[in-house]
Amino acid sequence: MEIDINLRKIVLAKKILDLKDEFLLENIEKYFKKNTYEKEFSAMSLEEFYARIAQSEKDFAEGRYVNSAELLKEFK
Secondary structure, three states, X not given: OHHHHHHHHHHHHHHHHOOOOHHHHHHHHHHHHHOOOOOOOOOOOXXXXXXXXXXXXXXXXXXXXXXXXXXXXXXX
């Protein structure tokens, strides 16, 4: 299985190297930038944690939420 993944990477790399379409190359670059997390994450404080819990409970009580069934409908 590892060989299949490595082979696929090599084939993809060759295709990228042979690209003549600049628009497609830009889209590939955008894809990798979008899917690469460069932002540093830091732990939230306890105060922020409790504030988020309180806000979530308030949002739920006031009906500002989407259940999983509604969310799935949006993607179909």
